Amino acid sequence: MARNKIALIGSGMIGGTLAHLAGLKELGDIVLFDIADGIPQGKGLDISQSSPVEGFDVNLTGASDYSAIEGADVCIVTAGVARKPGMSRDDLLGINLKVMEQVGAGIKKYAPNAFVICITNPLDAMVWALQKFSGLPANKVVGMAGVLDSSRFRLFLAKEFNVSVQDVTAFVLGGHGDTMVPLARYSTVGGIPLTDLVTMGWVTKERLEEIIQRTRDGGAEIVGLLKTGSAYYAPAASAIEMAESYLKDKKRVLPCAAHLSGQYGVKDMYVGVPTVIGAGGVERIIEIDLNKTEKEAFDKSVGAVAGLCEACINIAPALK
Numbered sequence: 001m002a003r004n005k006i007a008l009i010g011s012g013m014i015g016g017t018l019a020h021l022a023g024l025k026e027l028g029d030i031v032l033f034d035i036a037d038g039i040p041q042g043k044g045l046d047i048s049q050s051s052p053v054e055g056f057d058v059n060l061t062g063a064s065d066y067s068a069i070e071g072a073d074v075c076i077v078t079a080g081v082a083r084k085p086g087m088s089r090d091d092l093l094g095i096n097l098k099v100m101e102q103v104g105a106g107i108k109k110y111a112p113n114a115f116v117i118c119i120t121n122p123l124d125a126m127v128w129a130l131q132k133f134s135g136l137p138a139n140k141v142v143g144m145a146g147v148l149d150s151s152r153f154r155l156f157l158a159k160e161f162n163v164s165v166q167d168v169t170a171f172v173l174g175g176h177g178d179t180m181v182p183l184a185r186y187s188t189v190g191g192i193p194l195t196d197l198v199t200m201g202w203v204t205k206e207r208l209e210e211i212i213q214r215t216r217d218g219g220a221e222i223v224g225l226l227k228t229g230s231a232y233y234a235p236a237a238s239a240i241e242m243a244e245s246y247l248k249d250k251k252r253v254l255p256c257a258a259h260l261s262g263q264y265g266v267k268d269m270y271v272g273v274p275t276v277i278g279a280g281g282v283e284r285i286i287e288i289d290l291n292k293t294e295k296e297a298f299d300k301s302v303g304a305v306a307g308l309c310e311a312c313i314n315i316a317p318a319l320k
């Protein structure tokens with residue numbers, strides 16, 4: 001059986017890490033694409049040269065021509081620019097929207113049957129625009145953020161309680177910005193909801209709120225430390241988890257920026273919600289019950305994403 005083909009559109013910090021992880025996991029043959037000629041070819045060759053040592057058999061190539069992504073089963077999009085200290089993700093909207101237009105056209109022409117995972121920021125607006133520019137079905141275009149934000153929350157909770165990260169689950173919903181919604185009631189340690197752990201005296205409400213705020217600021221914390229760009233190891237691992245669930249039809253329950261058509265009272269927008277990812281792409285959007293406070297926080301986050309989509313329409317009226 002032929003191998004799957006994975007196209008990485010953008011071969012910067014996340015793109016290179018994606019290629020390495022996809023190779024190590026033998027998810028398929030990998031094409032790195034970038035407008036910066038030489039970077040995708042160089043990274044492809046470098047990672048290929050690690051394959052005899054690591055013992056993985058995949059073809060890794062680099063290209064600066066969209067024809068190289070032809071027939072890709074999965075496209076992971078990181079093309080664009082990342083923020084630097086002092087910037088918000090939203091400051092990237094104008095420049096990255098133009099990039100999404102080019103990427104959408106490339107995918108539409110060469111990989112119309114792919115499952116597309118967008119990572120480029122500001123995430124919820126960019127994946128929304130990418131789906132429209134590419135014309136692919138909405139269930140085949142999804143945004144990566146919730147897996148990353150939930151992973152950060154899980155790590156901080158595991159450290160706080162001195163337990164394995166494996167025993168912590170978390171759901172962070174809403175837009176991937178300052179208004180994201182880490183849900184304490186649906187996040188657990190050993191199956192026990194955080195709200196119960198407060199009652200049991202494991203953690204105070206105030207300390208839990210600090211951990212939640214650190215999660216919301218998780219991206220900015222890393223930008224502040226790196227100074228030259230943003231996080232890439234954890235974002236790449238998160239997108240690979242989504243790609244693997246699609247390619248292996250694992251039907252993982254993962255929080256992703258998915259196209260909503262009435263769920264949670266939201267229409268024609270991408271926002272982070274729990275989904276099931278399998279061979280059909282986004283096979284299900286799980287509508288969990290939100291209490292009044294949670295719903296208010298979610299709606300506020302939806303409002304922030306709606307504002308960004310409006311800003312996209314002002315720049316590219318065809319998106320309406």
Ligand SMILES: NC(=O)c1ccc[n+]([C@@H]2O[C@H](COP(=O)([O-])OP(=O)(O)OC[C@H]3O[C@@H](n4cnc5c(N)ncnc54)[C@H](O)[C@@H]3O)[C@@H](O)[C@H]2O)c1
Pocket residue numbers: 009010011012013014015033034035036039078079080081082083092096099102118119120121122123144145148176229230231232235
């Ligand atoms: N969704 C998330 O959770 C999340 C997490 C981390 C980073 N990000 C975002 O992902 C994006 C990529 O981050 P990075 O660290 O890999 O950045 P990077 O600057 O290292 O890489 C981006 C690459 O895109 C390429 N590029 C620019 N314009 C292009 C175009 N028109 N066509 C093809 N390639 C193009 C650049 O040459 C560069 O190699 C940023 O927008 C960043 O904010 C999102």
Ligand SMILES: O=C(O)C[C@H](O)C(=O)O
Pocket residue numbers: 082083089121176218219220222223230231235
């Ligand atoms: O914070 C950023 O700019 C990158 C990304 O969205 C992240 O959360 O790490």
